[in-house]
Amino acid sequence: MNVLVVDDSAAMRKIIISALGKTELRGARTIEAATGKEGLDKFLDGNFGVILSDWNMPEMDGIEFVTRVRKVDRRVKIIMITTEGTMGKLESALDGGVDEYVVKPFTHETLDRKIKKVLGVKA
Amino acid sequence: MKADVAPAKLNEIAEKVWSMVLGLKLSPVACDPARTEARAFVLGKITISGNWTGSVTLGCTPTLARDAAAAMFGKEPGETEPDEIRDALGELTNMVGGNFKTLLKGECRLSVPNVMGTVPYGEVVPPPREHLWFECAGGVVILSVLEE
Secondary structure (H helix, E strand, O other): OEEEEEOOOHHHHHHHHHHHOOOOOOOOEEEEEOOHHHHHHHHHHOOOOEEEEEOOOOOOOHHHHHHHHHHHOOOOEEEEEEOOOOHHHHHHHHHOOOOEEEEOOOOHHHHHHHHHHHHOOOO | OOOOOOHHHHHHHHHHHHHHHHOOOOEEEOOOOOOHHHHEEEEEEEEEEEOOOEEEEEEEOHHHHHHHHHHHHOOOHHHOOHHHHHHHHHHHHHHHHHHHHOOOOOOEEEOOOEEEEEEEHHHOOOOHHHOEEEEEOOEEEEEEEEEO
C-alpha cells in the first residue's frame, strides 16, 4: 500500500514515517509532501490507500487539502494529525471528509490504533 | 479576555511535548539570567487570534535546540543543518501553541509557527524573566504566553 504523508515540517514527516514503521502500515511505501498543494499533486499522480495530513499548514491547510481530495476520491482513508484537540474543530474535520484524527504529540500505539480503525483491522 | 490558563497547565503541556517527541525530561526552574548557557535562545513564536488573541513563544538554548532537531530527524547533533533546527523548533512551538489553544474558550485560530533564529538574551521578547524556565539536558527552555 502507498501512504501519503503531508506536513510542512520535515521533522514531523520524519517522526510520522518512523512511527509508521511500528504500526499496521509497516513496510508500506511512503511518499512525502511539504504542502497541501504538493500533496494534492502527488495524490492525483499516485495510487494511495492512506493519507496522513497535518492541519495547520501555510497556503493550503489540511482541511482544504482533504476537501479537494474528497472531490475526486471518497475511498482513500484520511487521518488528520493535528494539534487541534478541541471537539468542535475535530468534528468539523470529520465532517469535511477526514476519517480519523491523531492529536500531536502522539505515540505510535495511538497512531496504530487509528490506522487499524480506518482500515477495519481488528486490534 | 484573559487566557485564564494556570502556569501549571503550561508546564504540563511543555513537559508532555518534550517527553513524547524528544524523550527528554523538562524540569521547571527559576529564571536565572546569570546562567552562562542562557546568553541566547533559538526562538519560535506562534500567534493565536479570535476569542483570545496573543502569542506563545518558545525558546531553547542553541545547543539544546540542535539536540532537539537531531532527535527529531534521527541524526547525530553534529550532523544537523540550520534549516532542520528551525524546522524542529517550529514544530515544537506548533505543538505547544496548539495544545495551549485547546484550553481557550471560544473560537480561535492558530498561525503557522515562525522561528526567529538565535536571539541574544537581551533581545528576547517578551523578556526572559517573563517566561517560564525549564532545565533540560544541560540547556534551558523558556516558554511564555503573551496576551495582546
